[in-house]
Amino acid sequence: MLNEPAISHHKLLQLVNELVPLDAESQTLIQSLFRPVFLPRHTRLVEPGQIARQLYFINAGYVRVSTLEDGEEVTTHLNCPPGFITSFESFTRQEPATNSVECLTDSALLAITRPDLDLLYAHSHHLTEFGRLIFEQSIRYNEQRIKDLMVLTAEQRYLKLLRQHPSIIQNVPLQHIASFIGIKPESLSRIRRQIIS
Incomplete structure (x- = not known):
């Protein structure tokens, strides 16, 4: 804790x-x-x-x-x-x-x-304006996420996530990261092996 x-x-x-x-x-x-x-x-x-x-x-x-x-x-x-x-x-x-x-x-x-x-x-x-701006940011984020899922390869999505949040790999189980970027855990393991080698 x-x-x-x-x-x-x-x-x-x-x-x-x-x-x-x-x-x-x-x-x-x-x-x-x-x-x-x-x-x-x-x-x-x-x-x-x-x-x-x-x-x-x-x-x-x-x-x-x-x-x-x-x-x-x-x-x-x-x-x-x-x-x-x-x-x-x-x-x-x-x-x-x-x-x-x-x-x-x-x-x-x-x-x-x-x-x-x-x-x-x-x-x-x-403060009302702050709430509106946060809501707009959320909409833009969701639109970009949908675009990424459609346009980027699985490897590109994974690398983008690591660039934006470098510590995520130490804090989030791989199966959740794989699910978030729209692939199976075994596919993420293969991508990680390719990046390392």
């Missing part, structure tokens, strides 16, 4: 401040509404059929979103710090989730409920 002092609001406040002006009152409100949470690896944040009650900001650790397709678990997202994670459709609509969200490593998170997030948005138009 991570030690309690490892969690602060610094990364979150820095991210907000990079996108919108952040006054002292808004900063204090963010710190009061985002609650520090320490969770061990393999903790499920959201289960299928459960309503996602919280949005999480990843301070440290790796978190995976997966879904069942034809009885097989498929990794749809791998998130590392800093970033937001939850079952987004469930969280925004407050309906039962169709996917699961799991900590792959010990994780230091900041959690906020849907009512508290709405309170944050109502407090300041800058």
Whole structure:
């Protein structure tokens, strides 16, 4: 488990401040509404059929979103710090989730409920704008991911993931990485052998 002092609001406040002006009152409100949470690896944040009650900001650790397709678990997202994670459709609509969200490593998170997030948005138009910008970033990321799956080879997708997140290989099991880039674990093992040799 991570030690309690490892969690602060610094990364979150820095991210907000990079996108919108952040006054002292808004900063204090963010710190009061985002609650520090320490969770061990393999903790499920959201289960299928459960309503996602919280949005999480990843301070440290790796978190995976997966879904069942034809009885097989498929990794749809791998998130590392800093970033937001939850079952987004469930969280925004407050309906039962169709996917699961799991900590792959010990994780230091900041959690906020849907009512508290709405309170944050109502407090300041800058914070509403921050939410909109994060949503737009998420859409662009998903569009690029779909394009990569269609255009790049499996090896190119793997190398791009390593370039963007070099520490992922030490923190995420290979079967989840393989699933995330749309290939079987044995294909990823073959790609890794070719790269090394």
